[in-house]
Amino acid sequence: MLSFFHTRHNCYCAFCKSPRRIYRRKNISFMNVVGSALASLVLMFALWQQYDPRVLIVFVICLAISEVFVKIRWRLSVVCRSCGFDPVLYLKHPEQAANKVKEQLDQRRQDPKYLLAKPLNLPAIPADKAKALQEKGKGRLVSRSI
Ligand SMILES: [Zn+2]
Structure with missing residues (x-):
């Protein structure tokens, strides 16, 4: 109740x-x-x-x-206020959702307000896997924290 x-x-x-x-x-x-x-x-x-x-x-x-x-x-x-991830948009158009997250992360990187803020816990892709993905040409990496 x-x-x-x-x-x-x-x-x-x-x-x-x-x-x-x-x-x-x-x-x-x-x-x-x-x-x-x-x-x-x-x-x-x-x-x-x-x-x-x-x-x-x-x-x-x-x-x-x-x-x-x-x-x-x-x-x-x-829609997430920290990273800009939109699950509804991701289900329909994953590319557009990735672009939105990338824009939000770029803005966050340049905004001095977030200089001392707690860093986001973004999914990490190992360097060799990231290189293999880019060579395949499948998609684009939004972020790589390693
Ligand atoms: Zn988020």
């Missing part, structure tokens, strides 16, 4: 292994439906000062807006 109120979930980044918190919900819950109903009732009395059947349209619009916000909130919370 207590986990019903916990909207965030503790986990680790799949790439840099840093601890993070992500939102559990991808879609609206019963409480969002109740909130949308209340918001549409308030809007109805504010606009028409009595019961009006157009409240159903307002209710559907409120539901759609809350669904969009919950979706955006979940989507933004999934």
Whole structure:
């Protein structure tokens, strides 16, 4: 019952292994439906000062807006703030996800804010394996910490 109120979930980044918190919900819950109903009732009395059947349209619009916000909130919370790894993008387009991580790591390298920060725990590839991968021409190395 207590986990019903916990909207965030503790986990680790799949790439840099840093601890993070992500939102559990991808879609609206019963409480969002109740909130949308209340918001549409308030809007109805504010606009028409009595019961009006157009409240159903307002209710559907409120539901759609809350669904969009919950979706955006979940989507933004999934992306790692430390290394920029995006698991959703990785499933669809691994190359684009690798480019995003590379950009984020380059920015992090140049930003003086991170000079004394704890270094990221990036996956390490031994030098001989990295060389073999580059000779094969399969993909590009995002980072190599050895
Ligand atoms: Zn990460």
